[in-house]
Amino acid sequence: MAPSSQFSLSVELTKLIPLGPLASIAGKSIVQFIRELQASGSDIVTEEGLAEVFGRNRIDSRFESTFRTAVRQSAIHHVADIAELVIEGGPGPTVRRSLKDPIYFRTIVQLSLLTWAHELNQFAKALAQALDRRATENGQAETPPRLDGLKGTLRAVREQTSGFMWELIFSAVDEQLEPLRRCETKAHMRLLPVSILQALLDALTAVQNLPEARLLKIRSIDGITTIVVWAHFLLGLTVVVESQDGASERFGKGPESVYVDCGNYNGYDDPYANASLFNETDDLLFNIDQSSADSVLAPGVRRHQLLGFRLKLVTMNQGKYVLIQSLVHAAITSAISLVKEELTTNPDVLRRLGKHVYPSSQKILAVACLLFPGYERVIDTINPEETYPCLVRSAWTLAILPEQVVKHITEGECTLKDFRTDTRRLTHMILMMALVHNIENCSGLALDYLCAPKLEARFGLIERSTLGEEAYKAKILKDWTSPLLMPTASEAFGSMSLMMMGQDFLKHEEDLGTSRIAVISTWGWTLCTSSIVANDPSNLYPGLSVFQGVPMRKGERRRLICDSGLRNPWPYKAENRRRDELGRFRAIAGPGETKTLSTWTRSKQTKYSIATTEDAFEILKVYQCRSFADPQSTWEVRVGFHDMQSIYWNFGHLPPCEHDAGLDAAVTLPENTWAFEGFTDVELGPQAGQVYVALLAGDKAARWIMTKTPPRYVDEVPNSLANMSSPIFLRPPECCFECAISMVRNANLPQAVLLIL
Secondary structure, three states: OOOOHHHHHHHHHHOOOOOOOOOOOOOOOHHHHHHHHHHHOOOHHHHHHHHHHHOOOOOOHHHHHHHHHHHOOOEEEEEOOEEEEEEEEOOOHHHHHHOOOHHHHHHHHHHHHHHHHOOHHHHHHHHHHHHHHHHHHHOOOOOOOOHHHHHHHHHHHHHHOOOOOHHHHHHHHHHHHHHHOOOOOHHHHHOOOHHHHHHHHHHHHHHHHOOOOEEEEEEOOOOHHHHHHHHHHHOOOOEEEEOOOOOEEEEOOOOOOEEEEOOOOOOOOOOOOEEEEEEOOOOEEEEEEOOOOOOOOOOOOOEEEOOOHHHHHHHHHOOOHHHHHHHHHHHHHHHHHHHHHHHHHOOHHHHOEOOOOOOOHHHHHHHHHHHOOOOHHHHHOOOOOOOOOOOOOOOOOHHHOOHHHHHHHHOOOOOHHHHHHHHHHHHHHHHHHOOEOOHHHOOOOEEEHHHHHHHHHHOOOOOOOOOOHHHHHHHHHHHHHOOOOOOOHHHHHHHHHHHHHOHHHHHHHHHOOOOOEEEEEEOOEEEEEHHHHOOOHHHOOOOEEEEEOEEEEOOEEOOEEEEOOOOOOOOEEOOEOOHHHHHOEEEEEOOOOEEEOOEOOOEOOOEEEEEEOOOEEEEEEEEEEEOOOOOOOEEEEEEOHHHHHHHHHHOEEOOOOOOOOOOOOEEEOOOOEEEEEEOOOOEEOOOOOOEEEEOEOOOHHHHHHHHHOOOEEOOOOOOOOOOOOOOEEEOOOOOOHHHHHHHHHOOOOOOOEEEEO
16 A cells, blocks of 8 residues: 555544543443453453544444344343352443443444454454554554454453344345355355455545545455445445446445445455545545455354344255245154154153253244244144154155155255255254243344254264265265154253354363353353252253353353362261261151151251353352251252253153142151151162152252262162163152152152152
8 A cells, every 4th residue: 555645544534533531431430440341351442442443433323223222231140049140131331331422332333243244363363453554554653452452352342232133134235245256155255354454444434424525446355245234234335346247236325435346356266355545536545455464364153143043054055945945844843743752652750851851842833933034834834733744753755755845856956865864954953942941032142053064963963074985875874764863951052052152162162071061151142051040959940041141240251150170079078078977867767657748957058169260150059958977067069050950951850749749748658668867878779669768858958969969779770761860859849748759659660769859
């Protein structure tokens, strides 16, 4: 570019904003505000530096109103009974200030757009490079924002503006520009080259302030969608995009202020990026060319909101409306039929395991409406009461397929194997999403659809790249013909985590292990196990929850909540940690004797052990209750949120009954049934029909201690029930003593059973 051209322009444009040091922080001290920003991950100096650049551009009034409405809504979700730990959704300190200050509002809107279009770390590096070059060429004495500060601020902006659904605009522009696309993939349509980003920092301001006297000409095959959204939808400028063959698309009315030539100038393997700003007499004001030193923005992340997520994947591969109709119908009916088949064929006791969740037909239909908007007519034709063939578990022949699908196959529009594979993938995703109990409220949840193949590979739905040709063919044949299994709640947590965090989850999975993570947060949304809101083991529910917001404690935000790596799974007391004392218990009632629904101990107040690391809150709940062996001492058990959920997933759970389940209700113990005080180490052998009842009704801490010290077996016992890890059942508060014993005895397990009241 000309040596001082952009310098002169940027100096002149800086006069457009009246920024003073730490401008207008009303109502609180500067120090307090700085602390809040730092706790949220942002940085006051970085925000000031970015506002000096982005705050000069005026946001279109209609867009401003829509954006303000979307991001100003806030919500607080409390984590269990930890008053200081919440999931905060909506505006944090960065966005709250922007809602009162127009300069910062302009800045936040544009940064929110750019963080949606790019992978955050890569974009931070590109923006740092562009700002540094701009400062160097302009001869600025002040240092531009640094990379680490940019990463924190951009992440804070992305999280605090997650309520705005950028994908709706991007997808519409992508579709309109698709006939003009010359870049390698659709993902590249959103990636701004560094040279273009650097030019736009000043050129858009110049054009907006003198639209009739300035014209910005851009040559690039990459980033054209982002240019259109930024210049036209945000700033209200008229943009024309033209391809090499003369085809063009116009955004806005009147003479164009931004002209984008997306032809390929130096050959497909060497795309060329250039930006030039001209005045009304066609004099060149500045010119910026692509450089070999430019940071490369790779399409490592492609996000789409949950609304229409699976439709996006299907249209990428198929694109035929009629075929998608048939696929949607086949997947939904298969999901409904699979659940009905599981409920019919599985033993009742297996269905009561916490990790097995059977969503209702209405829930499946609601998920389908989210994944496939626009196909409501197809979904409405499905009657949940009707019996449909479960295509993902049937031997596939043309005879069992709908007539329209057979027509697609016979006319060569798809193969039988491809249709079955797509049906399996979609059925699996519908069932997995149906395990999130509030999924209907999560239409704006941003998911990484480039991770969908990794997800499907985990469940044998597609091939793995490491397979050889023969193994590949054998696996494809097996996957194509084998029945689809119902995803468990624990599998759904791992799958949702992968789609929400993308490559970041693979890193955390390697560093921490999935056995420790209970809450993950990304792009302003948080996935939780139910253990974070329940205190009693029987009050947990098997499914998952998703909230808009980020885990926060005392103003600090973290992206994970996990169990501490220092947890001790066994109860202990400070002066004596010998586990053999734990084995002391006493049977106090046997067959024919009467016992009441009660507890022998009372717990003390629950405490928490909380540590804050760079990425996570590491939390352990510390439950205390009176020791059976020594009434003057206290036993403790430390259990993390993920550990608590795992206990639920692997234990049996009894349903409520219609009787009075109040404490002190009496029952006569039937044969082979004993009630005891103390904790476990109960010797459970292969004596089928024996029931041991732990008298802990109403004592949350003691119930957790019992679940953390499972019974030991005196002999090896065959377990004919798949996935039945231990014969332990939890009674919910809504189930009476007599029904609890009756249901456990009727389970007909091949070994003795422990019932925790």
